[in-house]
Amino acid sequence: MSPELSIVIPVYNEEDVLPLLAARLRPVADTLGTTYEVVTVDDGSSDGSPVVLQRMLRDWPELRIVRLRANAGHQAAISAGLATARGGYVVTLDADLQDPPEVIPEMLAQARLHGADVVYGVRSDRSTDSVFKRLSARAFYRLIRLLSGTGAQVDAGDYRLMSRATVNAINALPEHHRVLRFVVPALGFPSASVTYRRDERAAGKSKYPLAKMIRLSLDSVTGFSTAPLRAATWLGLLGGAAAFLLLAYALIAGATGHTLPGWTSTVVAVAGVGAVQLLCLGILGEYVGRMYAHLQARPTYFVAYDSLTGPVTPADEPLPAESHRA
Known part of the structure; x- marks a missing residue:
């Protein structure tokens, strides 16, 4: 039977923060009063993250590990999680704990109360980010909204709850290099939002240096506006x-x-x-x-292993939806 809620977490070299993530996320998920799964997508980690995840799996039956064959990038890892998640609602959450998992119950309540297909997590306090990052992020979001005409939420990243209808719509999209923080608003589905304070990274180093931020910006602009x-x-x-x-x-x-x-x-x-x-x-x-x-039409990722089904061979693995030709 499919769980009501899936929590998708991309993981890349996060061995230090994973135990802290489990210590905060599991109590929240266990008290939701609903069935759930936590889908961790190991994006080709080169540190001890796979070992830490296997240890967590022994004591946490709701945990699920999806391992990619090679590093595919943050957005591709989220797409892989969305393609494998089974829940009626799906939350995407980064592993660094800058976005607090304690907000998930409020997101779920907003979705049920308002019948919203998407509930965005909006950062009301970004004082832990540098001044340059705050100013550049706000300017970037406003630029994207101006160029593309989408209703992208300012100060909303990849922390969101989506209905099964939204996830199915995303999985059916054929485009490469998805930037989900703009793809989701572009769908135009009914939405709501919750606010929270953005914390400092709990452990480890940021996986989004300036070069990757520039690449993400180029993908966003060229993917959503002419x-x-x-x-x-x-x-x-x-x-x-x-x-x-x-x-x-x-x-x-x-x-x-x-x-x-x-x-x-x-x-x-x-x-x-x-x-x-x-x-x-x-x-x-x-x-x-x-x-x-x-x-x-090259797939952006390949799944090597799923703890729910076991090892995945290339011959058995279906191509990701985003690799299909239009």
């Missing part, structure tokens, strides 16, 4: 207009004998136009790259 392509078009039109005005100025100056010696203006004009062209080419390349990855 506004950058329109901006490139407008830049091209403006550049063409500026070039025409410069040409007219040069002809008039030459005819009246007011030309000035030197290469400064020429160099500046050429460098400026070249920079705009390279920027537009880079934007176009991001979209072409996404199209190329989609046409290749």
Whole structure:
């Protein structure tokens, strides 16, 4: 029989924080008064995380371990968890305890009370984050909302509760490089939210350095809006207009004998136009790259082991829904 609630937790090199996670999550889950499973997705950890998870499994029958064959990334690991979760409601939660598991009962209550398909966890206090991270995150969310027109919650990450209908809709999407914090709002399903204070990481190191944050930002922008392509078009039109005005100025100056010696203006004009062209080419390349990855139809992850069913061989493993061609 399927449990009413699944809690999906991506895990990558979290051996230090896993015992702390179990100590806080299990009492909360056990007192929910409903059946549940905790689906931990080991995203190719290279530390002792697999060993710690196996130890936890001995004493926690509701725990389930899904192990990926290689590191696929945070968003892909969550997608793998959503594809294997069986619950009528599914909560996605990071292992670092920055998002408190104690909020799950409130999320479940909000979903039942309002009939919401999605309940977002919204960070009302981010004082534990650096000033740069707070400001850049808010600017980023507002930019995505402006460009894509989606109702993405500001200060809401990947901590959310979803109904089975929402999870099924996500699993059916064919796109690669999903950024779920924007995919879910884009579905437009009825939603609610709960607020909480974001804590410091309980142990270990952050798995989202600046380079990964930039990559996530690019995936978000190119995955949910064609506004950058329109901006490139407008830049091209403006550049063409500026070039025409410069040409007219040069002809008039030459005819009246007011030309000035030197290469400064020429160099500046050429460098400026070249920079705009390279920027537009880079934007176009991001979209072409996404199209190329989609046409290749390569799965973003492969499951090696599921404690519920045992080892999974490549021949037996179904392709993830996001790898199918549209």
